[in-house]
Amino acid sequence: xxxxxxxxxxxxxxxxxxxxxxxxxxxxxxxxxxxxxxxxxxxxxxxxxxxxxxxxxxxxxxxxxxxxxxxxxxxxxxxxxxxxxxxxxxxxxxxxxxxxxxxxxxxxxxxxxx
Amino acid sequence: xxxxxxxxxxxxxxxxxxxxxxxxxxxxxxxxxxxxxxxxxxxxxxxxxxxxxxxxxxxxxxxxxxxxxxxxxxxxxxxxxxxxxxxxxxxxxxxxxxxxxxxxxxxxxxxxx
Numbered sequence: 001x002x003x004x005x006x007x008x009x010x011x012x013x014x015x016x017x018x019x020x021x022x023x024x025x026x027x028x029x030x031x032x033x034x035x036x037x038x039x040x041x042x043x044x045x046x047x048x049x050x051x052x053x054x055x056x057x058x059x060x061x062x063x064x065x066x067x068x069x070x071x072x073x074x075x076x077x078x079x080x081x082x083x084x085x086x087x088x089x090x091x092x093x094x095x096x097x098x099x100x101x102x103x104x105x106x107x108x109x110x111x112x113x114x
Numbered sequence: 115x116x117x118x119x120x121x122x123x124x125x126x127x128x129x130x131x132x133x134x135x136x137x138x139x140x141x142x143x144x145x146x147x148x149x150x151x152x153x154x155x156x157x158x159x160x161x162x163x164x165x166x167x168x169x170x171x172x173x174x175x176x177x178x179x180x181x182x183x184x185x186x187x188x189x190x191x192x193x194x195x196x197x198x199x200x201x202x203x204x205x206x207x208x209x210x211x212x213x214x215x216x217x218x219x220x221x222x223x224x225x226x227x
Contacts, residue, residue, distance in 0.1 A: 006157070034214070043204065043217045044158075093157050101165065103215060105150070105158040 003027055004096050006106035013084055014114055021079045021109045023094030029074035030096035034103065035067070038091045050077045084113045116141040116207050120218035128226050133192040135221050137179075137205035140186065147188040148206040148215065149179055158204065164188060175199070200225045 003026040013019050023033055031052045036044040048069050049057045056069035066088075068080040077096075081088055089112050095103040121136040139145055146165050150158040162173025169181040179190045188205060202222050206215040 004157070043219045046214055049214060091155075095158075101146070101210070102148075102160060102163060104160065107157040108155070110155070 002098055002102075002104045004094065004104050004106040006092075006094055006109050008109060009107060010110040010112075012112045012114065015085050016083055019081045019084055019111060021081075021092055021094075021111075023077045023079070023096070023106050025075045025096040025098075025104070028096070028098050030077075030098065031074060032097045033071060033077040034095045034097070035069060035077075035079050036093045036095070038093060038108075040091075044093060047079075081111065084111070086113045089113045116145065116209065116216050118205050118207050118216055118218035120203075120205050120221050122221055123219065124222045124224060126224040126226065127195045129197055130194050133177075133190070133195045133199065133223065135190040135203050135205075135223065137188045137190065137218060138186050139188060139205070139207045141207055141209065143209050146208045146210060147179075147181060148208075149173065149177070149188075149190050150204045150206065152202045152204065152220075154201075161190070161203075195223075195225045197225050197227065199223060 005024045007022045033050045035047045038044050047062045050069045050071040052071045058064045071077040091110050093108045095105045097103050117140045119138045148163045149161040152158050161177050162171045164171050164181045172178045177192045202220045204220045205218040208215050
């Protein structure tokens, strides 16, 4: 149980385009999902907390207009990187919190912006 | 504020040897503590968690961790390392199960034959 999926697993796009990443909790409902960014050989940095049916809460320094988050259902949250630039290239990981207060992580999405 | 310090960015052990990965935390309230493992190009997998119950917590794959309040530590151990244990390990702390996680910088475990 407690499986979280992400799609796509990797994406390459041109600078200036937008990219949408999906995060799904497959076997449980998650009122709260989280989006993290991980640079090579570094730890995870929390970008935002996504609550179903309400606006996401962004961490300091994260541009909410650039990283659009939508949490339309209890099993799906999406992160859209708008007008992507090479510096947005990174590994993006989502997590979903279950009813027992534990976060379960997706497999990650590697984004490369050319 | 809460924080996590993982001593040693890399730990090397021989197959069959004891694994000890250190984690110290700072928290103004009783913490929830977690250990996650990350294999290359993958997400994080929960190994075990401490949520104010038993101080010795057993997790998956033979790992366990002991919460020591006096030492503000939550070190991860495994009696005998396997080659498949080679991965990056992250310790994390939160104020409660409903607050955000703060991660340590991670420790890469290397296992040699």
